[in-house]
Amino acid sequence: MSKVARDYVASLRKPDDAETKYFGITELAAACGTTARAIRFYEDKELLTPRRINGGRAYTRRDVVRLSLIQRGKAMGMSLAEVKHILDLYGERGQGKVAQLEYILGRIDESIGELEARRDHIATTLAELKIIRNEMLADMKRKRRKKPAA
Amino acid sequence: MSKVARDYVASLRKPDDAETKYFGITELAAACGTTARAIRFYEDKELLTPRRINGGRAYTRRDVVRLSLIQRGKAMGMSLAEVKHILDLYGERGQGKVAQLEYILGRIDESIGELEARRDHIATTLAELKIIRNEMLADMKRKRRKKPAA
DNA sequence: CCGAATGTTGACCTATACGTCAACCTGACG
DNA sequence: CGTCAGGTTGACGTATAGGTCAACATTCGG
Numbered sequence A, B: 001m002s003k004v005a006r007d008y009v010a011s012l013r014k015p016d017d018a019e020t021k022y023f024g025i026t027e028l029a030a031a032c033g034t035t036a037r038a039i040r041f042y043e044d045k046e047l048l049t050p051r052r053i054n055g056g057r058a059y060t061r062r063d064v065v066r067l068s069l070i071q072r073g074k075a076m077g078m079s080l081a082e083v084k085h086i087l088d089l090y091g092e093r094g095q096g097k098v099a100q101l102e103y104i105l106g107r108i109d110e111s112i113g114e115l116e117a118r119r120d121h122i123a124t125t126l127a128e129l130k131i132i133r134n135e136m137l138a139d140m141k142r143k144r145r146k147k148p149a150a
Numbered sequence C: 001c002c003g004a005a006t007g008t009t010g011a012c013c014t015a016t017a018c019g020t021c022a023a024c025c026t027g028a029c030g
Numbered sequence D: 001c002g003t004c005a006g007g008t009t010g011a012c013g014t015a016t017a018g019g020t021c022a023a024c025a026t027t028c029g030g
Helices: A003-013 A025-032 A036-044 A061-075 A080-092 A098-146 B003-013 B025-032 B036-044 B061-075 B080-092 B098-146
Strands: A051-053 A056-058 B051-053 B056-058
Touching (some): A003 A061, A003 A080, A025 A061, A036 A056, A036 A061, A061 A080, A061 B098, A080 A098, A080 B098, A098 B003, A098 B061, A098 B080, A098 B098, B003 B061, B003 B080, B025 B036, B025 B061, B036 B056, B061 B080, B080 B098
Antiparallel strands (some): A051 A056
């Protein structure tokens, strides 16, 4: 498992205590290379749910990794709704009854299926582009042989 | 190379002749499982440029595969602008001077890089989800052993 | 106590990717 | 000749993913 996801899953097991360091929205934005506006937007869509201290949002390391997972999802071409799905899958595990676990398992299998389809599409297109690339390289060699100083 | 892309690249070599069968926007939409509105929208964004017959749009097999490529791009999480990029790469090859070929080659390499990054993100997330899946299956087995009739 | 920093909500603006609807044209059929 | 399927453009509406700006609260340093 990647560091970010491992950290996140681990952080779910230990609740926040007095030792927990909280930080503001600007710091979180800087840490993850995004903007405060985007972070508030994600909260609006329930992808992040920080505590409130004096009316201000208070984030922890948990939120850093969660936000990183959001960004990875976006890099995969997922919508925020899809990312929320995946995050819920990370979060809900471990504490359910068997029926709940079976439901979540079904959703995980769905997500896996969709991601595999997406991955296969990408693999196909990548292979095609690489073939085109090689054909072009061959063309260029041929042309350069024909008129080397043109 | 996939059938759809192979067909498209092949179709680029032979121009439309009198034998070419044209068909309307509704047929194209049905053939590709999309809507006429979407197809007109793609034309607006210059992803499709059908001939006009009596004011109406006339499509060929070339457009069918091109539209299929558009849909595959979307399934990969690409924007229409990105898809247009890829389609241009399919289309522009073979007829350029060396300098043009080098430019196009650069763009192909960019696209390949982006797609590889996206593929790697997906691979990582897939691996994580599969681990979670297996942990959950193990949990469920354990719970069922503890209270089999609950 | 004042101001700068940091934060808040709310409202409005933007681009993308279409759906929906209106009003119109146009060729084929009876 | 009417009309009906099939097509056209244009205008407006919708959801997503934010950016931008205004107006206001809070807290810290001097």
